[in-house]
């Protein structure tokens with residue numbers, strides 16, 4: 292199956308988000324980065340904006356919560372009409388209960404791990420999640436360079452998932468240069484922020500990324 296492309300709006304024009312969604316209509320998902328200034332040293336958008344984007348987005352919505360205390364906040368995002376909600380394992384107090392609460396709100400549940408968190412930490416969550424996100428940069432900012440070690444983690448995660456119906460996502464530093472190796476390592480869903488929104492023609496860039504991933 293070809294990889295799916297999820298442009299991150301972090302590098303988009305925040306004053307024109309509806310128009311920006313129109314420029315990536317050929318993508319498979321839109322990736323919505325929520326940052327709280329605590330879990331990561333940056334602040335982005337929150338629930339009221341996510342709720343509106345979910346209502347108007349022609350693409351399925353993939354919310355990436357880079358926040359402390361997802362146990363308290365993630366179910367609210369899951370109930371806001373989005374398709375998938377990702378929380379960070381490093382921030383969750385009760386990840387099993389949290390994944391079940393997200394699914395209970397009708398969204399897909401996903402768990403993310405930072406570059407220094409081992410893949411083995413996901414072992415006891417496999418029955419609870421629909422997607423695993425391997426961070427290939429330290430979360431917080433767009434435009435950082437890809438951490439090569441993430442390729443080995445993708446392969447480990449692929450083996451851990453085995454034949455379970457769990458998608459494997461990667462986020463950070465994906466571009467024309469890295470996406471071939473990322474796809475070969477087993478990613479199903481690839482987030483690309485600056486590569487897509489930094490391009491003159493995002494639709495052409497999405498085509499080029501698909502081509503380079505093949």
Ligand code: DX5
Pocket residue numbers: 299301302322324355428429430431432433434435462463464465482483484485486
């Ligand atoms: C990083 C965010 C990413 C980011 C990706 O903390 O979670 O989604 O926007 O941006 P690029 O593709 O520029 O690394």
Ligand code: ZN
Pocket residue numbers: 299322323324355462482
């Ligand atoms: Zn992200």
